[in-house]
Amino acid sequence: MRRRLVLTLALILSGPLTGPALAQDRAATLADIRAELGSLGAQIQALRGELVASGPSGIAAAGGVTALERMDAMEAALTRLTARSEDLENRINRIVADGTNRLGDLEFRVCELEPACDINAIGATAPLGGAAAVTPAPPPETPEGDADQGSMAINEQADFDRAREVLGQGDFRRAAELLATFAQTYTGSPLTAEAMYLRGLALSRDGDATGAARAWLDAFSAAPEGPRAPDNLLGLGQSLNALGQKAEACTTLGQVGARFPEAPAAAEAARAMQVIGCS
Structure with missing residues (x-):
């Protein structure tokens, strides 16, 4: 128990906040990042509880009082990162809303120029970039000798x-x-x-x-x-x-x-x- 606590705490304290836990890939959404931040915060709280419960010997084995101080610093950093991600999300939402409004206005004006266009049928403009960022799934493997798949690709290019x-x-x-x-x-x-x-x-x-x-x-x-x-x-x-x-x-x-x-x-x-x- 104590050995696992020491090893886990050492890994977290030595690992950068900008590592894979916070940014698995470029397609990670802000919601994913905020979820990871919340998860890290909960893990630090749990480790703090285990460390305090282990008594003076456990704290000494984890690095002494400085271990608790570093955990405090990490929690403060997580709080700042969470606030920044929320601010970034709000800025992105404002940019998307403004761009969508501009695009909707252009659609309306172009429709006015088309004799057969029904303005009432235009509907709401879809948000720029879609409703949410989606990480594309890897394409399924094509079995060798799949004639239909190969034919479709050839027809497409043709x-x-x-x-x-x-x-x-x-x-x-x-x-x-x-x-x-x-x-x-x-x-x-x-x-x-x-x-x-x-x-x-x-x-x-x-x-x-x-x-x-x-x-x-x-x-x-x-x-x-x-x-x-x-x-x-x-x-x-x-x-x-x-x-x-x-x-x-x-x-x-x-x-x-x-x-x-x-x-x-x-x-x-x-x-x-x-x-x-x-x-």
Whole structure:
């Protein structure tokens, strides 16, 4: 009992607070971190109780009075970390709420420009990033010789290549239709984000500024932090300007540099703002 207490206490006192117990991976949510902090606090309280109950000899074996002092310091550090995680959670919630409101306003304005769009049917805008961060599960192992799985992957790539080929041929309306079908058919594909961006590009080149704006807005909403997010915002801003919505276009183009300052689209957005005359 005493030996287990000494070893456990030594491990906790020597281990950093930022180790695996607090951050198992990058996908850990704030709720997970706060749960870990609470668990560590409870363990320290339990060890303190065992240490005090073991008497002077147990305290001496664990390092003397300094062991209790270090436990006090750890509890204080846990309290500070918990407060910081709560503050960070509140800040993230405010950012998500603001971004969601801005996105909802853009959806409303784009809908106003579409003759067949029913504003009452838009519904509430989904929060940016989804309701909660989800750690993707590892893909299941594919048994060797699974002909159906291999065929599906081949068809997926073939369908995407076909749509991109049609786009390159200049049949923009047909390309937009093929890309829309691809995005609906292969919703979880790594190529879907690219297909949604290219659909906006196809509609823009076809002269359908309203359709392009809607397509790029949908693409950005689906992946606001994805690799094509800067390009989707850029396309949306340019489409809004083509539709005569200068103020909205300037706001959207300004967000490209604010959100993605290192992306090539940021420089293009800045040039577009100069041409438009954004203040």
